[in-house]
Amino acid sequence: MLGFLRKPKKRLCVIGLDGVPYSLLRVLTEDGTMPAMAELCAHGHLRSMKVTLPEISAVSWTSFMTGTGPGTHGIFGFIDLKPGSKETRFPSFRDVQVPTLWDRLGQKSKKSVVINQPSTYPARPIQGVLVSGFVALDLRKAVFPARLLPDLKRMNYETDIDTQRARADQDYLVQSLHSTLEGRRALVDLIWDKEEWDYFQVVITGTDRVQHYLWNAIADTAHPFHQAVRQYYRAVDRFIAEIVERYWKKAGKEKGLTSLFLLSDHGFTGIKREFNLNAWLRQEGYQRLEQATEPRLQDLSPDSRAFALDPNRIYFNRKDRFQDACVETEEIGTITQEISEKLLALLCKGEPVVREVFRCADIYSGPCVAHGPDLIVLTYSGYDAKGNLLKNDVFTETDLQGMHTWDDAFFWSAEPVDGDLTITDLAARFERFLS
Amino acid sequence: MMTQGFTLWFTGLSGSGKTTLSREMEGVLLERGMKVELLDGDVVRTNLSKGLGFSKEDRDTNILRIGFVCNLLTRNGVVAIAAAISPYEEIRQKNRQLIGRYVEVYCKCSLDVLEERDVKGLYKKARLGEVKNFTGVSDPYEEPSNPEIIVETGKETVEQSVARILRTLELMGHIPVSGNGAEYSPEEEEEIKKRLKALGYI
Numbered sequence: 001m002l003g004f005l006r007k008p009k010k011r012l013c014v015i016g017l018d019g020v021p022y023s024l025l026r027v028l029t030e031d032g033t034m035p036a037m038a039e040l041c042a043h044g045h046l047r048s049m050k051v052t053l054p055e056i057s058a059v060s061w062t063s064f065m066t067g068t069g070p071g072t073h074g075i076f077g078f079i080d081l082k083p084g085s086k087e088t089r090f091p092s093f094r095d096v097q098v099p100t101l102w103d104r105l106g107q108k109s110k111k112s113v114v115i116n117q118p119s120t121y122p123a124r125p126i127q128g129v130l131v132s133g134f135v136a137l138d139l140r141k142a143v144f145p146a147r148l149l150p151d152l153k154r155m156n157y158e159t160d161i162d163t164q165r166a167r168a169d170q171d172y173l174v175q176s177l178h179s180t181l182e183g184r185r186a187l188v189d190l191i192w193d194k195e196e197w198d199y200f201q202v203v204i205t206g207t208d209r210v211q212h213y214l215w216n217a218i219a220d221t222a223h224p225f226h227q228a229v230r231q232y233y234r235a236v237d238r239f240i241a242e243i244v245e246r247y248w249k250k251a252g253k254e255k256g257l258t259s260l261f262l263l264s265d266h267g268f269t270g271i272k273r274e275f276n277l278n279a280w281l282r283q284e285g286y287q288r289l290e291q292a293t294e295p296r297l298q299d300l301s302p303d304s305r306a307f308a309l310d311p312n313r314i315y316f317n318r319k320d321r322f323q324d325a326c327v328e329t330e331e332i333g334t335i336t337q338e339i340s341e342k343l344l345a346l347l348c349k350g351e352p353v354v355r356e357v358f359r360c361a362d363i364y365s366g367p368c369v370a371h372g373p374d375l376i377v378l379t380y381s382g383y384d385a386k387g388n389l390l391k392n393d394v395f396t397e398t399d400l401q402g403m404h405t406w407d408d409a410f411f412w413s414a415e416p417v418d419g420d421l422t423i424t425d426l427a428a429r430f431e432r433f434l435s
Numbered sequence: 436m437m438t439q440g441f442t443l444w445f446t447g448l449s450g451s452g453k454t455t456l457s458r459e460m461e462g463v464l465l466e467r468g469m470k471v472e473l474l475d476g477d478v479v480r481t482n483l484s485k486g487l488g489f490s491k492e493d494r495d496t497n498i499l500r501i502g503f504v505c506n507l508l509t510r511n512g513v514v515a516i517a518a519a520i521s522p523y524e525e526i527r528q529k530n531r532q533l534i535g536r537y538v539e540v541y542c543k544c545s546l547d548v549l550e551e552r553d554v555k556g557l558y559k560k561a562r563l564g565e566v567k568n569f570t571g572v573s574d575p576y577e578e579p580s581n582p583e584i585i586v587e588t589g590k591e592t593v594e595q596s597v598a599r600i601l602r603t604l605e606l607m608g609h610i611p612v613s614g615n616g617a618e619y620s621p622e623e624e625e626e627i628k629k630r631l632k633a634l635g636y637i
Contacts, residue, residue: 079636083583137627212635311636367591370582
């Protein structure tokens with residue numbers, strides 16, 4: 001008779017909270033803002049996690065979904081250089097050089113539902129459902145399979161908030177944070193039982209948006225948007241509670257607990273100043289612009305030795321990589337040391353600005369390393385590195401309130417995870433779990 | 436309208452996948468309607484470079500001859516694909532300078548993996564001293580200093596390597612972009628730029 005017993009289906013559920021720092025989550029679970037999350041913490045393990053550099057969603061989420069770093073998956077930022085050129089471009093999902101977790105699961109006939117995953121636009125076929133997240137523009141290109149499109153259109157599904165409007169209008173920001181969260185909830189409702197799946201993942205990106213624009217309101221009780229931000233976090237907590245409840249119903253509480261995971265893709269902290277790397281490189285004599293108005297990287301003088309791309313990538317103007325370049329291969333060691341020493345000694349109002357300068361050859365591995373930057377500049381909390389070519393002052397004020405951090409992302413699991421944990425470790429762990 | 440030619444040069448140790456990938460690329464580019472010629476090092480040695488041995492001088496001559504033909508093909512609008520060990524950086528650089536529209540693909544694979552694969556049994560023979568001047572065992576291979584593309588053939592599938600090569604050729608403007616709506620239109624790029632600016636990402 002045993003032969004007729006069906007082996008229970010293994011499932012796994014992941015909730016992503018874009019940009020939520022471990023340190024903030026500790027506060028929000030302890031002060032009662034996020035009771036469902038606090039309950040999970042009581043039954044599991046919340047810990048900090050490092051992400052890959054640069055610490056931005058385009059890179060971090062790609063590292064998460066492929067289980068590899070930028071040297072292998074080939075995504076180094078929201079913006080990148082065309083091969084052998086200083087012309088810039090916006091990499092898309094098509095530029096990811098290795099299979100994703102759900103591609104690999106699909107090869108094993110496992111089905112995935114992936115909702116609002118940043119850096120998966122345009123969506124491509126997977127075994128299951130993929131609804132792309134940021135920077136998804138056209139819903140028709142953001143949904144696989146296309147048969148779901150009419151439903152999404154009917155529910156007025158929004159891929160993201162209008163970030164331009166949100167930056168200027170905080171009332172709109174708060175309202176749209178809730179409406180996009182409702183959209184994710186409606187989509188989960190639609191898909192949860194209708195689609196067959198082994199792996200389910202949903203990412204909330206409003207958490208990142210609220211921190212960019214209203215970071216100061218989280219802790220400052222006198223801030224006019226303090227209550228609104230807390231309410232948004234309470235709504236996110238209810239969303240988590242609903243997913244967990246649904247999942248436990250489907251998988252059983254005991255199994256559901258150990259196969260549930262939550263994570264963020266980077267941390268956040270407040271901004272004191274923007275640190276304009278290109279302005280600093282010009283100030284130190286490493287860069288000269290031939291055109292003063294609306295300059296592009298192509299307008300750098302050929303004797304420029306270095307330039308930066310957002311947020312914290314430095315490229316040497318290497319003869320073996322670019323045209324109109326001046327840095328010989330033999331000079332790389334010297335210029336690396338020189339720039340690193342100067343950056344580490346840099347002060348802003350008596351405070352050190354740069355925590356560490358990484359040589360990319362040391363932090364990346366894989367076939368795409370040569371397409372990446374030469375250095376990554378990790379700043380101290382509060383100094384938000386920028387690659388804006390137009391800014392002339394090294395340090396500038398900004399109306400943005402939050403900046404990303406590298407080593408304060410969070411990971412929650414029922415079972416403890418010991419030792420160092422990096423975002424690239426998770427895909428293999430999940431794949432093993434479902435095998 | 437005649438499209439501009441270019442040379443796709445595969446370099447790497449024996450057995451690292453140069454022939455496999457060059458044939459795959461030949462097929463894909465032909466399917467896309469391009470004029471393609473493949474110059475495989477092993478084949479070239481039976482005609483164009485017949486009589487040349489494996490001394491440094493003969494190897495250099497062989498690679499420069501392949502480079503010469505690739506240049507002729509490239510300037511006449513053909514995609515010239517070369518697959519040859521081409522072990523010396525100086526000679527590869529000479530070809531790069533001669534041809535201009537030159538894309539180097541380094542087929543990277545560890546000697547351990549290659550010796551384990553050893554499809555032709557050459558590594559074993561080289562270790563036993565039965566084959567002299569064998570690159571990687573008894574003759575040097577200088578890794579490319581800055582190839583346009585690295586494919587790690589011991590770690591990735593042929594499909595992954597081909598996809599990476601095609602994508603780089605598209606981004607360099609050597610071949611048209613494939614796939615409907617796979618790239619951003621200028622209007623979409625403008626919209627992305629606005630969204631990223633609003634978040635302080637650019």
